[in-house]
Each structure stands twice: as C-alpha cells, then as structure tokens.
Amino acid sequence: MAEPRAGEAETMxxxxxxxxxxGAGKTAASAALDDQGWFVVDNLPPSLLMDLVSTVGKYEASRRLAVVVDVRGGVFFGELRGALDEMEKDGVTPTVLFLEASDEVLVRRFESARRPHPLQGGGRVVEAIERERQELASLRVAADLVIDTSLLNIHELTARIRTAFAGDEIGMRAVVVSFGFKYGLPVxxxxxxxxxxLPNPHWIPELQVQTGRESAVSDYVLNQPGATEFLDRYSELVSVVSEGYLREGKRFVTIGIGCTGGKHRSVAMGEALAARLRDQSVETLVVHRDLGRE
Incomplete structure (x- = not known):
C-alpha cells in the first residue's frame, strides 16, 4: 500500500x-472486485470496519474498499448493526451487495465441496441454511443489490459484478433477466x-426450435400488436423509477422479463428493452436465465 498523503486531510x-x-459466491465476487481494482478485505470483524475505512482513507491508491462480512465471524457478526450505525454517524454509507441462492443449490454446493456450513455444528446443513437466512433477513431487505447465483456460473457472476461495480461514476446500472414463469420468478x-x-412463437413449427436471440423469432415477437407500445412505455417507466432510485441512493435495478418458458418472447423483449435502456445511457447487462432448458 502507498504511503499516507502528507499534509492532506483524510478522505473517506x-x-x-x-x-x-x-456458498452463494462471495469468494468469486471478491475475486471479481479485486480484478477491478477494489481493495478487498475478507471476513473482517464488524467492530473494525470504521478503523479500516479511516486507514484506507489516508492513502491515495485505495479509494474503493470492499469488505466481506458474514456469519463466519461468529459472535462478532452480531456487531454489524452497531458498526454500520457508527459509519453512518461518520458520514460513510456503504453500498450493500447481498448474494443468495436457493436451499437446494446451497446444499448441493456444500456437498460438492465436502465442507460444513459455518453454522452447521453437528446438525444438518439444511438447518444451518435456514438459521443463516433468519440471521441475514434484515440485511437482505436493506441491501442495495441482491444477486441470486442459483443458476449462474462463475463467468456469469463475474459479469454481473463487473456491470454493477466496474466504474466509479454515479449512474444507474441495470440487469435485464429473461425467465420462464414455469420455472419461478427471479428472486x-x-x-x-x-x-x-404476446402470441407464443412456440406454436409456429419453424420458430419453435429457435430462440428469441435469433432474428426470425425476434422479428415475429417485436412486430406483434402491443410489442412496440410496451417497449416505449416500459422504458419510460424504468427511466422514471431509475431517477427515483438514484435520488434514494440506489444505483442498481434488476428487471425480470418473463414468458411461459423463457425461450422466445421474454428473450426477444429482454434484448430489445436492454437496447432501449442503453440508448438512455443506462449501463445494462442481459441475462437469459432459462434459455437452454427443456
């Protein structure tokens, strides 16, 4: 780390x-942040948060600080609320990124890694996951950005992190997620x-085997009555909502675009909506959650 800046006031x-x-991907997220120039500290006791922020504030090279805090801290994790209150009193309001995944996926990841859950003790992993959800419930509600990693591979998670935190300019960033209602809403x-x-291309034989990424399906969907009107009005709605989010200090929005199976209509409209948002200078990533499912 560089030497402190002599004679200059501390800048948070x-x-x-x-x-x-x-098990939701905090290690992968930390690596992605580190690659983007963040100074990353893992598993810090919350009581030391403000000391760390003040220390980093004395150095020119480390203007962006990411701190991983979770239940691995044991009894120290209970100090988090007080630490956040202390930071707020000192004029520091951190952005909160919350990573989660379904119980089924988390159990599978722990079994694959052959390691116990931090709260498992001598019990079952499913019980530890439920206890952790309860302990983190209030933190999830207060999060600025929630990413469900259940269906994301490491490259997709890295892309989500890069889109959200690559630059230090203040502006809205969006993720458009196409999905199939029959597989559940994006949490x-x-x-x-x-x-x-909109009419379903699934019932047209020559379009059934294609996806909304292909021009034949996309043209079919976008030329249907109501498609253009939806894009016009919904992009305007997102613009209004985004301005409100920014006023409230929220810089991230995840937009779910659904159809029955997540293959045709939601994919085509998701791509089209993302293009509209980019035209509005909103940095936007598109994720097709259920593309490729039967």
Missing part, C-alpha cells in the same frame, strides 16, 4: 459491503414484466 473511500448466504428482481400477452 467508497465502501462496498459484500455479504449473503454461505432478485426489482421489477417484473409479463410477456405472455
């Missing part, structure tokens, strides 16, 4: 708090729109 760094469910979506009001 941008602070990102990374938390969430054990991390802030907004959800239903494309089942």
């Amino acid at each position: 760094p941008e602070v990102l708090l990374v938390t969430g469910m054990s 991390d979506a802030d907004l959800v729109a239903d494309m089942r009001f």
